[in-house]
Amino acid sequence: MTATALYDIPGPRARRRHLTYGLLATAAIAALAGWVLYLLFDTGQFTHAKWNPFAYEGIQELLLRGLGNTLRAFALAAVLSLALGAVLALGRLSEHRVLRWAATLVVEFFRAMPVLVMIFFIFVALQVRPLPALVAGLTLYNGSVLAEVFRAGVGSVERGQREAAYSLGMRKTQVMRHVLVPQGVRAMLPAIISQLVVALKDTSLGFLITYEEFLHAGKLIASNLDYDLPFIPVVLVISPIYIGMCMLLSWFATWVARKERRSPRTGGLRVAPAEPGTLLPGGGPPTAPEP
Numbered sequence: 001m002t003a004t005a006l007y008d009i010p011g012p013r014a015r016r017r018h019l020t021y022g023l024l025a026t027a028a029i030a031a032l033a034g035w036v037l038y039l040l041f042d043t044g045q046f047t048h049a050k051w052n053p054f055a056y057e058g059i060q061e062l063l064l065r066g067l068g069n070t071l072r073a074f075a076l077a078a079v080l081s082l083a084l085g086a087v088l089a090l091g092r093l094s095e096h097r098v099l100r101w102a103a104t105l106v107v108e109f110f111r112a113m114p115v116l117v118m119i120f121f122i123f124v125a126l127q128v129r130p131l132p133a134l135v136a137g138l139t140l141y142n143g144s145v146l147a148e149v150f151r152a153g154v155g156s157v158e159r160g161q162r163e164a165a166y167s168l169g170m171r172k173t174q175v176m177r178h179v180l181v182p183q184g185v186r187a188m189l190p191a192i193i194s195q196l197v198v199a200l201k202d203t204s205l206g207f208l209i210t211y212e213e214f215l216h217a218g219k220l221i222a223s224n225l226d227y228d229l230p231f232i233p234v235v236l237v238i239s240p241i242y243i244g245m246c247m248l249l250s251w252f253a254t255w256v257a258r259k260e261r262r263s264p265r266t267g268g269l270r271v272a273p274a275e276p277g278t279l280l281p282g283g284g285p286p287t288a289p290e291p
Helices: 012-042 048-055 057-092 097-112 115-125 130-155 159-167 172-209 214-222 231-261
Strands: none
Touching (some): 048 057, 048 231, 057 130, 057 214, 115 130, 159 172, 172 231, 214 231
8 A cells, every 4th residue: 555645554543443444334234234134034035935936947038038138128229329429429529510509409308308208209109119119218318428428538638639630630530530539438438338337227117118128027027926926036136137237337348448558549659768879970979179
């Protein structure tokens, strides 16, 4: 542990205090977990009747089919949202006033509109099937948010980088592709992944329009009287899978960021250290004239 401008190395008393706080927090968390487990056992949430359904092949196939539908909707929404966000960001960065105003209007409208309202409107008013309605609603909302993320990421690059590229005779497309976007990706990446996590979780809204995704499958199992309404067991099964998918997205973002740092387009070039040598033509360093 080293000291920085914002952090001093704690002394013996501070370390003891931090250890005490850590032990108290751990004890509080353990007590809370124990209390929750006690309530679950006391209300019979771990009985054989409530967990037995997950041993049936039909229930397993239902959950796997729902998980596959969730991943399909997320994959389509993620790709289309990134594409729509890039197009809208280019429109907002355009030098043409009409394009800039039109892109701004689209972004602000769909970013302010609740995603559930858009999904219901597309499904009910436009008579679109559940999967396209869900993907369209997620794309319009998340694409509008990602457009602002892209625009902010490009704008975070120092102005001197843009001016230096233009001074070399590069066109605007070349400046965006070779200078601004590669440097802005590192600033955009955390927000992009966060928004994709939101899109993944919002796929659960599909059960409201009868799309048979993962949460819809869990709802069918939890509301079955033959299985003694296993609501809590369904939550305990489905929640870790959602959390695991979000953690995979975070891991993927870390991998992309690490690879981007090693990319020659964003990494610095090694410069050889200065070595003593001839400074002026003629053999050696300059000397003072003799008197």
